Amino acid sequence: MVGSVPPAPPSPSAQLFPVPLPPPSFPILPVALASAPTPATATGSSATQIRSWNGLVICNPQKVFHPHSLDELQTEIKDAKHVRFLGAGHSFNEARCSNDTAIDMSGLNRIEVKPSKDHPTVVAQGGATLGEVKRKLESYGLELRPLPTSPHVTVGGAIANSVHATGLTAAILSDLVEEIQIIDAQGKLRIFNPLINPDEFRLALTNFGELGAIYSVTYRCFSKQNLERKDQIFSLDQALAQANTMVEQNAGVRWFWYPDLGGVRVTTDNPTEKPPQNMGNVNPREDAVLTKKNEDGLAWLELHRWWLPERVRNYLISKENKKQLATNDHRVADSADIYFEDFHVNSTRDLAIAIELAKLPYALKKIQEIFKKHGDRRSLFAIGVRFLGESKGALSLSAGRARSAVIEVFVHPDDPDGIPVLQDVSQALVALGGRNHMGKAVYINSFDNYAPRDVAAFAELRKKLDPTGKFSNPFHAQFGPPPVAAK
Numbered sequence: 001m002v003g004s005v006p007p008a009p010p011s012p013s014a015q016l017f018p019v020p021l022p023p024p025s026f027p028i029l030p031v032a033l034a035s036a037p038t039p040a041t042a043t044g045s046s047a048t049q050i051r052s053w054n055g056l057v058i059c060n061p062q063k064v065f066h067p068h069s070l071d072e073l074q075t076e077i078k079d080a081k082h083v084r085f086l087g088a089g090h091s092f093n094e095a096r097c098s099n100d101t102a103i104d105m106s107g108l109n110r111i112e113v114k115p116s117k118d119h120p121t122v123v124a125q126g127g128a129t130l131g132e133v134k135r136k137l138e139s140y141g142l143e144l145r146p147l148p149t150s151p152h153v154t155v156g157g158a159i160a161n162s163v164h165a166t167g168l169t170a171a172i173l174s175d176l177v178e179e180i181q182i183i184d185a186q187g188k189l190r191i192f193n194p195l196i197n198p199d200e201f202r203l204a205l206t207n208f209g210e211l212g213a214i215y216s217v218t219y220r221c222f223s224k225q226n227l228e229r230k231d232q233i234f235s236l237d238q239a240l241a242q243a244n245t246m247v248e249q250n251a252g253v254r255w256f257w258y259p260d261l262g263g264v265r266v267t268t269d270n271p272t273e274k275p276p277q278n279m280g281n282v283n284p285r286e287d288a289v290l291t292k293k294n295e296d297g298l299a300w301l302e303l304h305r306w307w308l309p310e311r312v313r314n315y316l317i318s319k320e321n322k323k324q325l326a327t328n329d330h331r332v333a334d335s336a337d338i339y340f341e342d343f344h345v346n347s348t349r350d351l352a353i354a355i356e357l358a359k360l361p362y363a364l365k366k367i368q369e370i371f372k373k374h375g376d377r378r379s380l381f382a383i384g385v386r387f388l389g390e391s392k393g394a395l396s397l398s399a400g401r402a403r404s405a406v407i408e409v410f411v412h413p414d415d416p417d418g419i420p421v422l423q424d425v426s427q428a429l430v431a432l433g434g435r436n437h438m439g440k441a442v443y444i445n446s447f448d449n450y451a452p453r454d455v456a457a458f459a460e461l462r463k464k465l466d467p468t469g470k471f472s473n474p475f476h477a478q479f480g481p482p483p484v485a486a487k
């Protein structure tokens with residue numbers, strides 16, 4: 001089904017923003033062609049700079065430690081005045097910044113698989129990346145099923161921020177957790193396990209790095225499976241009318257909504273017995289999607305690409321990718337490949353806010369109004385929508401809500417109107433009960449939209465593990481769970 005496809009191509013990038021942009025001063029590369037980002041760290045003076053994956057967030061700690069053992073980690077935490085923990089730097093805010101001590105967790109990356117037939121698990125240290133866990137599990141024919149789009153995210157970063165994929169069943173990675181070990185402000189190892197301390201375990205499942213170092217995590221894992229991905233183009237009204245059915249009938253559903261074009265690309269992923277196809281150089285996020293059976297859709301996406309930065313556009317419409325587009329009706333892939341769909345462009349600001357699914361039509365209407373207010377702006381990327389069922393974590397994005405939609409808005413860092421747009425969107429969605437993804441751009445505290453009892457209980461647990469506020473920082477003081485329940 002094809003939605004409203006505008007007839008004529010628009011003129012190039014000048015239409016993207018109200019004022020024409022200068023050429024970007026940074027390299028824009030498809031992530032697949034760039035080397036895997038690692039935090040740039042150096043131990044030492046106040047000149048130490050820690051950059052986020054795309055260089056947009058810079059922290060300036062006095063000291064950076066790189067522990068390789070539990071002992072070292074415990075001593076460094078005990079001795080520090082203030083400390084924050086560094087994962088892969090794939091968050092979009094200052095949550096990991098400390099003016100005093102930063103602890104880079106990348107040296108604590110051991111992974112141990114426990115391949116029981118009935119109940120396989122994997123124990124991974126906080127600094128291991130999800131990509132490393134995936135590779136280790138592969139040799140046992142196992143996998144972690146819901147994964148975010150980037151393989152570089154660490155186990156610690158995923159627990160801190162309720163990292164998620166899409167689908168009604170266990171789309172939030174921490175819902176697969178069976179035990180978390182955290183080092184508290186005194187350097188003491190604390191165990192959170194539903195069989196030992198179920199209430200505290202629920203609180204620790206999404207902890208923003210505020211309870212201490214996430215030292216190790218035990219995940220339930222599953223037999224490896226292949227997924228079949230299909231894409232269709234809908235009008236927004238059609239997609240909204242079918243949203244509930246879509247999430248009930250498919251293991252994974254993701255929308256890419258282009259408000260200026262009126263259409264939604266709906267991507268579904270479902271388990272299959274079919275073998276994986278060789279997808280060549282195709283970037284799974286955009287290029288495997290539109291098919292010869294869907295030529296109107298292809299025209300529609302090509303049209304949109306006029307507004308993408310030139311180098312990215314050239315990559316996307318390269319001959320090889322076009323050939324793939326012309327020959328694949330849909331794709332079958334190892335599920336982890338489908339989950340790990342790195343972004344094409346590493347220079348974006350990104351916010352993600354979870355609302356109840358029933359409020360999705362109002363939320364998208366609000367976004368349309370905001371785009372109109374900001375000079376009829378066109379979106380640089382599609383607005384993403386992913387779907388979540390209820391999560392176990394007390395402060396996870398979908399705690400206490402049977403069905404949620406996570407709305408994701410990207411802006412280009414050179415867009416002069418980008419931050420005001422994100423601020424307006426945040427305000428509108430938080431007013432609709434939205435909850436911030438705390439790893440993305442955050443402009444307004446959204447903890448009023450959680451159960452007050454859980455927010456208060458988290459504050460108490462935080463006080464127990466960190467009585468002096470060693471793990472706090474200005475970002476958390478402003479946007480994190482407040483010390484007492486908001487209501």
Ligand SMILES: Cc1cc2nc3c(=O)[nH]c(=O)nc-3n(C[C@H](O)[C@H](O)[C@H](O)COP(=O)(O)OP(=O)(O)OC[C@H]3O[C@@H](n4cnc5c(N)ncnc54)[C@H](O)[C@@H]3O)c2cc1C
Pocket residue numbers: 053084085086087088089090091092095096097105126127147148149150152153154155156157158160161162163164165208209210212213214215342343437438439440
């Ligand atoms: C390309 C890309 C794709 C993404 N895709 C998704 C997605 O599909 N779904 C999704 O939900 N999010 C996604 N994100 C957001 C990202 O997953 C989260 O921001 C995540 O928290 C980043 O983890 P990190 O390892 O990079 O941690 P960092 O960015 O280094 O840190 C994030 C937070 O976790 C804390 N932290 C990290 N490690 C530890 C530890 N061991 N102990 C205690 N605290 C710790 C930090 O102090 C900080 O507060 C994506 C981001 C990018 C850049």
